[in-house]
Amino acid sequence: MKKTIVALIIANAFTTTAAFAAGDAGTWYSGAKFGWSHYFDTNTGAKARENNSGTNHFDIDRDNVGGGIYTGYQINPWLAVEGGYDYLGNMQINGHQGGSGARLKSQGIQMSLKASYAVTPKFDLYGRAGAMGYRAESDVSGHNRFETGVRPLAAVGTEYAFNKNWAGRVEYQWVSNVGNANQIGVSSDVSSVTAGLTYRFGQHDDAPVVATPAAVVAPAPAPQHFNLKSDVMFGYDSATLTSEGHAAIRQLYNTPGLQPANEKSTVVVGYSDRLGAPEYNQQLSLRRAQAVADELVSLGIPAQSISAEGRGASESVTGSTCDDQSGNALIGCLSPDRRVVVEISDK
Known part of the structure; x- marks a missing residue:
C-alpha cells in the first residue's frame, strides 16, 4: 500500500x-528623517520693508537643512495614519541699500493620512495629505516676533523594506504659506526633500x-x-x-x-x-x-x-x-x- x-x-x-514595506496591519512604526528645506512664494510685509528703505527688493537665501521625527499606525496593508515633528529650517532675507532684511524660521507638528501602492514586494510608492500646526518666528532688525497657525501639507515618496523591521524612505513634502507677513513681516511656502529610516514594531x-x-x-x-x-x-x-x-x-x-x-x-x-x-x-x-x-x-x-x-x-x-x-x-x-x-x- x-x-x-x-x-x-x-x-x-x-x-x-x-503589507511588507509598509508593515503589518495593526502595528506601529517610528522613524527620523533629514534633508533639505526650500522656501518659495515668499511675501514680505511692512515690518520687513520698513528697515529696507521701504523697498520690497531683497536677496533671499531660500535653502537650509531640515528634518524631523515621525510615528504612525498601519490601519491596513495600504493605509496608515502618521504624525510627527518637523523642523523646516530657516530663510535669510538680506535687504538692499543697507537694509537689514529679515530671517524666518519655522517648525511644526503634523498629522496626515498615508496611502501606499505596491510596486514590488519590498518597494512602495506613497502619498500623504494632512495639516501642520506650525510656529513661525521672524527676526527683523533685532525684533523677534512669532506667529502660529494651521496649514495644509502634502507629500509624496517611496519606501523600501530592508527586512521585516527596518525600512528606508525618500520623500518630498510641501507646506502652504507658513507665517503671516502682516504680523511678523514674512511668510512663505516651504518644501523639503528628506531621507528617512523607519523601525516597525510588532511585525509577524x-x-x-x-x-x-x-x-x-x-x-x-x-x-x-x-x-x-x-x-x-x-x-x-x-x-x-x-x-x-x-x-x-x-x-x-x-x-x-x-x-x-x-x-x-x-x-x-x-x-x-x-x-x-x-x-x-x-x-x-x-x-x-x-x-x-x-x-x-x-x-x-x-x-x-x-x-x-x-x-x-x-x-x-x-x-x-x-x-x-x-x-x-x-x-x-x-x-x-x-x-x-x-x-x-x-x-
Missing part, C-alpha cells in the same frame, strides 16, 4: 509591498516553521502535512533559496519521520498564484521546485530518487475566495497559492 507524506512549511509572511515572524505532525492512525502512520511558502523561501521573482529557505529545508529533512525518505520516491512540485503570464509562472514554479530538490539531494536524499515539477497556477488553494479583491489586497489574498510541495512515497 503506497503511503504519501506531503511536506509543506507554512510561513505567514506578507508579499505585497503595502516570517521565518518558516515546521508544523507538528498529524496524529498517527494504526497500523500505518497518517500522512504528515507541512507548508513550504515560496514567498519566504525565495526572494521576489527569484528561484534562489534565501538563508531562511536553506534553514527550513534542513529543518524539514531532519524532522522525525522524514529520514526514511532516503529509500523512497520523492517528488517536489512548485506552484504559483494566478497573476502574470501562465508560461512564466509555470517556469518559475519549476525552477523553485528544482532548487528545493537540489537542496534535499545535498542533504542526503539520493538524486535518482527525487524529481521536480512545475505546475504554475494549477490546483489553487484559494479558489474563488479572492475574486472580489484587487491590487495589494489581491496579492496578499493569493499568498497561499505560492508554494512548494514535497511528496514522498514508497517505491
